[in-house]
Amino acid sequence: MTAVSFTNFLGFSIAGISIIIGIAFFFINSKLEKNVSADTGLNAKAIGTSLKNRTIYFWIFLPLILNVVCIVLAKLILPEYIEHLYGRTEFVVSLDKIMFLVLQLAILALGEEIAWRAFFQKQLSKALPIIPTLIVTSIIFAFGHIVDGSLIVVSYDIFFIFINSVLYGVIFYKTNNAWISAISHFIANLFSIILISFLLG
Numbered sequence: 001m002t003a004v005s006f007t008n009f010l011g012f013s014i015a016g017i018s019i020i021i022g023i024a025f026f027f028i029n030s031k032l033e034k035n036v037s038a039d040t041g042l043n044a045k046a047i048g049t050s051l052k053n054r055t056i057y058f059w060i061f062l063p064l065i066l067n068v069v070c071i072v073l074a075k076l077i078l079p080e081y082i083e084h085l086y087g088r089t090e091f092v093v094s095l096d097k098i099m100f101l102v103l104q105l106a107i108l109a110l111g112e113e114i115a116w117r118a119f120f121q122k123q124l125s126k127a128l129p130i131i132p133t134l135i136v137t138s139i140i141f142a143f144g145h146i147v148d149g150s151l152i153v154v155s156y157d158i159f160f161i162f163i164n165s166v167l168y169g170v171i172f173y174k175t176n177n178a179w180i181s182a183i184s185h186f187i188a189n190l191f192s193i194i195l196i197s198f199l200l201g
Contacts, residue, residue, distance in 0.1 A: 001025075001120055005144035018144055019108075022115020029119065041118035041178050050175040059171045060180065063164045063188035070160040071195050084153045086196050088145070102190065109185035110178070116141050116165070117172035117181050130173055138165035164188060 004018040030040045050056060074081035116137060125133045142162040146154060164185075171181040 001115065002140050005140050016144075019111045019115045022119045023111060026114050026119035029123070041122055041172065041176050042114060043177060044179055046175075046177050047179050050177050050180045056171070056174060056180065059167065059174065060184040060187070063167045063184055064191055066160065066164060066167070067188045067192040068195065070156075071192065071199070074156065075199060078153065078156055080150065081153050081156055082196060082199055084147075084149045084157060085192075086200060087149075088147050088157070089193065089196075101193065105189050105193070106182075106186050109189060110182040112141075113168065113172070113178040113182040113185055117169060118178040121169055121172060125173075134166050134169040134173070137169055138162045141165040 001018040001022050004021060026040070026042075033039075071082070071085075074085075120140075121133055121137045124137060128136070139162065142158045142165060145161050146158060148154075149157075168181045168185055171184050172178060175181070
């Protein structure tokens with residue numbers, strides 16, 4: 001996963017394959033370790049239990065707030081970021097079909113959370129304490145999102161992706177449930193796309 005994520009630096013646009021690799025390794029690892037769904041980090045039955053803890057809502061909505069701050073701040077001081085973000089996401093999502101867009105964003109969010117949190121972060125946390133685990137996971141996750149652009153715009157983009165990744169990692173750490181971090185990821189991405197579409201309107 002790590003090696004594929006860094007291929008962006010070599011001019012290849014295949015970092016998204018790291019998600020497929022992570023999902024495959026997640027299920028292979030779950031089989032090898034004979035994990036029940038509660039242990040893997042993908043227990044759908046535990047969603048309700050996790051959501052009963054009211055403090056988790058703060059963490060779930062924090063990436064959305066951060067994305068709004070990122071986009072509004074960019075509109076004021078770095079307007080070319082708006083076009084950059086649109087360019088980075090337009091090939092992945094269908095902006096003209098709202099229901100298809102919602103489905104795509106939900107699948108992408110869940111896929112990234114299974115690969116990066118339920119597999120990569122969980123495996124890395126066996127060797128490292130949680131803070132280094134969150135930092136390493138988030139650096140690699142952010143680098144996998146790099147696309148061509150000016151250094152300032154790309155750095156701005158990667159900085160906010162890194163922070164959001166840390167937040168998704170915290171959510172997974174607190175709940176051991178990729179469904180919950182995926183909900184947060186989906187909400188943040190959906191409202192960002194809506195806001196970007198409005199600004200480009």
